[in-house]
Amino acid sequence: GAVVSQHPSWVICKSGTSVKIECRSLDFQATTMFWYRQFPKQSLMLMATSNEGSKATYEQGVEKDKFLINHASLTLSTLTVTSAHPEDSSFYICSARRTGDTQYFGPGTRLTVL
Amino acid sequence: SQQGEEDPQALSIQEGENATMNCSYKTSINNLQWYRQNSGRGLVHLILIRSNEREKHSGRLRVTLDTSKKSSSLLITASRAADTASYFCATDAGSGSRLTFGEGTQLTVNP
Numbered sequence: 001g002a003v004v005s006q007h008p009s010w011v012i013c014k015s016g017t018s019v020k021i022e023c024r025s026l027d028f029q030a031t032t033m034f035w036y037r038q039f040p041k042q043s044l045m046l047m048a049t050s051n052e053g054s055k056a057t058y059e060q061g062v063e064k065d066k067f068l069i070n071h072a073s074l075t076l077s078t079l080t081v082t083s084a085h086p087e088d089s090s091f092y093i094c095s096a097r098r099t100g101d102t103q104y105f106g107p108g109t110r111l112t113v114l
Numbered sequence: 115s116q117q118g119e120e121d122p123q124a125l126s127i128q129e130g131e132n133a134t135m136n137c138s139y140k141t142s143i144n145n146l147q148w149y150r151q152n153s154g155r156g157l158v159h160l161i162l163i164r165s166n167e168r169e170k171h172s173g174r175l176r177v178t179l180d181t182s183k184k185s186s187s188l189l190i191t192a193s194r195a196a197d198t199a200s201y202f203c204a205t206d207a208g209s210g211s212r213l214t215f216g217e218g219t220q221l222t223v224n225p
Binding site for chain 1: 202
């Protein structure tokens, strides 16, 4: 159990467009979901924490107007990269957690902005 | 921000040898976790050790935790080529269960 999926697994887009990434907990209800970004050969950096039905909490230095997070249900959170630029190219990973449990990570989404 | 530091940054060994990776952190923790990441893939949870535990085993993995030194080690015994991956430690301070990841160790096991 405790499977988390992400869609798409990879996406290529033109500079200036917006990209939406979905994170789903398939067999459990996630009270909290987390979004991370990972640049090549680097570690995971937490971008934001979202609780179902409330606004996301962003880490320092992460622009909330650029990285829109919606956690509309207990099984789905979305990250929208608005007006994407080449420097936003990265590996985006979500995780989901149910109360009192550990985090379960999705397989990641590779974003390439041309 | 990353509070964990891992060493070595890269480790190359022969199949059958043991691999030891270390992780240090700065603040008090509720638990510490180790993850594996194959190139371009998601994270695989390996093991969790709580702050009141000193050692934990899971198959070929052995994790130690020294809260007085704020450090942990991951030992992989009898390594295999399939163990080639990046290994990350992550600390959970307990409030909101956010994880803070270390910089990672790139392990290469040569056949």
